[in-house]
Amino acid sequence: MSDATILVADDHPLFRDALKIAVIRASPSATVLEAGSVAEAADQVRGADRLDLILLDLRMPDAEGFSGLALLHAERPGTPIIVISALDAADAAVRARRYGAAGFLSKTADLNTIQAVVSEALSGRSALTALGAQTEEEAEIDDMAARIATLTPAQIKVLLGVLAGRLNKQIAHDLNISEATVKAHMTAVFRKLGVQNRTQAVIAARALGLDTAQLDV
Incomplete structure (x- = not known):
């Protein structure tokens, strides 16, 4: 090109x-x-x-x-x-x-x-091979990854902060935004991901390839 x-x-x-x-x-x-x-x-x-x-x-x-x-x-x-x-x-x-x-x-x-x-x-051709058969866990992670892919950049940053165990005020400081904005992003993130508890948050972390050992579940 x-x-x-x-x-x-x-x-x-x-x-x-x-x-x-x-x-x-x-x-x-x-x-x-x-x-x-x-x-x-x-x-x-x-x-x-x-x-x-x-x-x-x-x-x-x-x-x-x-x-x-x-x-x-x-x-x-x-x-x-x-x-x-x-x-x-x-x-x-x-x-x-x-x-x-x-x-x-x-x-x-x-x-x-x-x-x-x-x-x-x-040229528009993918260099990745097609996915094979998936286990139930892999399908669950794939579904979560697809949901994460719908997030905006700001929402992903907030999600990463949540998964790292950061408090709202810490995330706000990290991103140079207000706590109210953090809460608004979190509401949107939880709605898009369908995340309502820490177990589901671990699924999101696994979909991102993050270390889940440090997450308190």
Whole structure:
């Protein structure tokens, strides 16, 4: 694709440079944006008039599990995202698809593989294989992930605060908003997710790939 705008988000400069090389090979006239954290990536996403593709490292310093992917998908739901991870490819790819990922790249992939995945995503083809049969638990998590994908960026941030055990006033301070706004977001989040108790909150955490061991249920 000519004149594409592509965001490369990875906290390791050397790997980010390798991704940029592969991106330029796939789309020589592309404008390449960079980010070293999810917060920087979100700023780039909000500031871009056009954004054709996002390459996102899951293990960013300000993200846990698939929270960064969910947040960027909420910011730009129409933009395909290629997930980059050192996690097991099959498991991570399946879980990433829940939040609209169009492709998956292992950290061990060579430049030719990265270029091919980028080219597929830019052409509108998904580089993720179809999901197989699911267990009841997987289906439940999939349903929750689909609900989370309907949240706005602000609502996802509030949800992450709730799952981290933060109080309303702490979430308000973190996000620089009022407690009343936090409560309004929480009401909307609980309505969209159908969450009414801590057990259901754990399901939401699992759908985001968060560590549930610290949640008091």
